[in-house]
Amino acid sequence: MNRHVTVGLDDSTESHAAAAWAAREAASRGVALRVVHVEEWPITPEIPLTLTEALVERYEALLREAAERARRDHPGLDVTTEMVHGRAGAELTRAADEAEVMALGSRGLGGFVGFLVGSVSLAVVAASTRPVVLVRAERPGAEAGATESGAAAGGAGAAEQASAGAEDAAAVGSPPDVVLGLDIAHPSEPLLDFAFGTAARRNLPLRVVHSWSPPASYGYAAILDPEIGTGLGRRAAEGLTELLRPWRSRFPEVRVVEKVVVGPAARELVHASRGAELLIVGRRGRQPALPHLGHVAHAVIHHSSAPVAVVPLA
Numbered sequence: 001m002n003r004h005v006t007v008g009l010d011d012s013t014e015s016h017a018a019a020a021w022a023a024r025e026a027a028s029r030g031v032a033l034r035v036v037h038v039e040e041w042p043i044t045p046e047i048p049l050t051l052t053e054a055l056v057e058r059y060e061a062l063l064r065e066a067a068e069r070a071r072r073d074h075p076g077l078d079v080t081t082e083m084v085h086g087r088a089g090a091e092l093t094r095a096a097d098e099a100e101v102m103a104l105g106s107r108g109l110g111g112f113v114g115f116l117v118g119s120v121s122l123a124v125v126a127a128s129t130r131p132v133v134l135v136r137a138e139r140p141g142a143e144a145g146a147t148e149s150g151a152a153a154g155g156a157g158a159a160e161q162a163s164a165g166a167e168d169a170a171a172v173g174s175p176p177d178v179v180l181g182l183d184i185a186h187p188s189e190p191l192l193d194f195a196f197g198t199a200a201r202r203n204l205p206l207r208v209v210h211s212w213s214p215p216a217s218y219g220y221a222a223i224l225d226p227e228i229g230t231g232l233g234r235r236a237a238e239g240l241t242e243l244l245r246p247w248r249s250r251f252p253e254v255r256v257v258e259k260v261v262v263g264p265a266a267r268e269l270v271h272a273s274r275g276a277e278l279l280i281v282g283r284r285g286r287q288p289a290l291p292h293l294g295h296v297a298h299a300v301i302h303h304s305s306a307p308v309a310v311v312p313l314a
Contacts, residue, residue, distance in 0.1 A: 002031070002032055002078075003029070003031040003032070004026065004031050004032040004033065004034045004080075004098075004099055004100065005022050005025050005026040005029065005031060005032075005033055005034070005099055005100055005101045005102075005103070006022070006034040006035075006036055006095050006096065006098070006101070006102045006103070007019045007021075007022035007023075007033070007034070007036070007066075007102070007103040007104070008037075008038065008088075008092045008095070008102065008103070008104050008105075008124075009036065009062065009063065009066055010037065010062075010105070011062055012105055013105075013137040014105030014106055014135065014137045015104075015105035016066070016105070016137070017105060017135050017137040018103040018104055018105040018133075018134075018135040019035065019066050019069070019070065019103070020069075020070075020073070021103050021133065021135045021307060022035075022101070022103035023069075023073060023074055023077065023079075024073075024074070025101055025133075026070075026074075026077060027074040027077050028201040028202060029100065029201065031100060032077075033070055033077055033078070033079045033080070034079075034080050034081075034082065034095070034099065035063055035066050035067055035070070035079065035080070035081045035082070036081075036082050036083075036084065036091075036092070036095050037059050037062065037063055037081075037083045037084075038083075038084055038085070038086060038087075038088040038091045038092060039055070039083060039084070039085050040085075040086070040088055056083075059083055060083065063081035063082075063083060064081065066081070067079040067080075088120045089119070089120045089124060089127075092104070092120065092124045093123065093124050093127045096124055096129075096130050096132055097128055097129050097130055099130055100130065100131075101130065101131050101132075101133060101309075102124065102128060102130060102131070102133070103132075103133045103134075103135055104120075104121045104124060104132065104133070104134055104135070105134075105135055105136065105137070106121060106134040106135065106136045121134060125283070125297075125301070125310045128312065130312070131194055131309050131310065131311045131312070132309070132310050133278070133307055133308065133309045133310075134307060134308050134310075135307045136307070175205075176204060176276060176277040177199075177204050177205040177206065177207050177257070177275075177276055177277065178195060178198050178199045178204050178205070178206050178207070178276065178277060178278050178280065179206075179207045179209060179269070179272045179273060179276040179278070179279045179280065179306070180195040180206060180207070180208045180209065180280045180281075181209050181211075181265060181269045181272075181279070181280065181281045181296065181300070182208050182209065182210050182240070182243075182282075183210070183265070184210055184236070184240050184243050186282075186284070186313065188311070190311055190312065191280070191282045191311045191313055192247055194280060194309065194311050195208075195280045196250070196251040196254055197251075198278060198280070198309075199251070199254045200251050200253055200254050202277065204277060205254070205255040205256070205257055206254050206255070206256050206257070207256075207257045207272065207276070208240065208244060208256060208257070208258050209259045209268060209269060209272050210236060210239075210240045210258075210259070210260050210261070211260075211261050211262070211263060211264065211265035211268045211269070212233075212236045212260065212261075212262060213262065213263065213264070233260060233262065237258070237260045240258050240260055241258060244256060244258065259272075265296045266296045266299035266300060266303075267299075269281065269296070269300050269304070270299065270300060270303045270304055270305075273300070273304040273305050273306040273308075274305055274306075275305075275306075276305075276306040277306065277307075278306055278307050278308075278309055279300060279304050279306045279307070279308050279309070280308075280309045280311060281296060281297050281308065281309070281310055281311070282297070282310075282311050282312070283297050283310050283311065283312050283313060284312075284313050293310075297310055
């Protein structure tokens with residue numbers, strides 16, 4: 001099968017945003033775009049033939065329009081469409097496993113309420129052997145809605161919003177970049193290759209964020225030796241620099257910004273997503289029978305303000 005990027009399409013605004021993202025990604029990679037719609041309604045004698053024909057015509061038109069839009073936006077792009085019947089999660093996972101990247105739409109609720117990610121999208125993200133990107137549609141007034149949501153949340157949500165204020169303000173007006181959440185204790189070549197390749201193709205800086213937390217004994221040890229925290233942070237920064245060294249050599253055109261922070265990884269990555277063009281995280285393991293994501297990936301895909309790429313780790 002030819003190299004391609006796939007998008008799962010329905011008639012939602014978020015799905016059309018995912019189709020636009022996938023078309024751009026396919027064009028940047030120099031590969032084809034495959035647009036897939038999965039129809040779960042059963043074909044049985046109990047359903048009137050006229051209704052079946054109307055549904056088929058509706059979704060064929062949806063696929064045709066998406067393909068025409070992609071070709072118009074990216075002249076020369078090879079686009080194919082396909083409508084399949086079956087369980088959406090299983091069919092889209094199969095399509096994702098055959099693609100270089102799969103894009104799906106996610107409904108954005110804004111602010112600290114986060115993405116409304118359906119069971120189908122979560123199942124594909126958790127089970128696919130290839131990267132899956134969740135994209136939401138941009139809505140006018142989204143920033144205002146996010147502020148209102150955070151203010152109304154109260155408690156932990158309000159505290160989180162306050163701690164993010166300075167970083168959010170700095171992100172406004174900043175040029176976009178690609179953000180990679182990286183655990184230096186569990187490096188992954190597919191994850192790093194995807195991140196550096198994306199930044200290179202899109203001619204964007206790559207911001208690599210590594211979050212670390214002090215050991216359980218840190219509180220007591222810090223009383224005896226206040227410099228212990230500085231030493232741990234320095235070692236984390238040195239470890240990140242050493243890990244990225246060969247990748248900087250492999251992708252010399254990519255400007256890399258290293259950031260080592262103290263605190264929960266999910267919170268730091270959600271903050272880092274503000275103003276980013278894409279946020280990339282890894283996922284360990286595959287459980288097709290029971291979709292499962294680590295807490296970092298789960299939190300990020302629900303709360304990131306940027307599209308999120310989830311890459312299975314080798």
